[in-house]
Amino acid sequence: MSNDSTPSAATKLTTADLMTMPDEKNYELVDGQLKAKDSDFLSSVTAARLGMFLGSHAANQKLGCVLGANAGYQCFAPDLERVRRPDLSFIALERIPPNHSDLIFIPMPPDLAVEVISRHDLALEIDERVREYLAADVRLVWVIYPKTGQVLVYNSTGGKILSSADELSGEDVIPEFRLKISELLRKPGE
DSSP states (O other): OOOTTSOOTTSOOOHHHHHHSTTGGGEEEETTEEEEOOOOHHHHHHHHHHHHHHHHHHHHTTOEEEEOTTOEEOOOTTOTTOBBOOSEEEEEGGGSOTTGGGOSEESSOOSEEEEEOOTTOOHHHHHHHHHHHHHTTOSEEEEEETTTTEEEEEETTEEEEEOTTSEEEOTTTSTTOEEEHHHHTOOTTO
């Protein structure tokens, strides 16, 4: 049974189609198809906590803007209709487009893209996101696994795996930002 408000899989959608949807902020546009961007309690708490720490640091140091999961990026060549929504992202102050208040989708890559893994995420899709971010010249990518306490860090020189005993660093992308992973991943109320 099909829902008349949902396009069929054969229909190739565009960003114009995505913008007309009442719940468009819950979707990405990949290869002309909608991809639900779902999270769960643990991934939401983790993303909000990181946003709080990162946002406070960026604001206090006047470094740039931290954006939540509703920010859509449209900067993925060769598919310029592709829209990705990292769970959290950062754009340096000097790179914020002058027409930012008029933008619906951001036509340039963020400096940092963060994916917080939930029970809905598939490894293959996360790998694809990371490859797309790096190909689009995102300078730093963090993939956070709240359940296992691991964080994968990618930049132009490669990747590394951090554990809850390590510290997350903004490197040269977000100068002086440091956060113990154990602090980021602590349980609510601890």
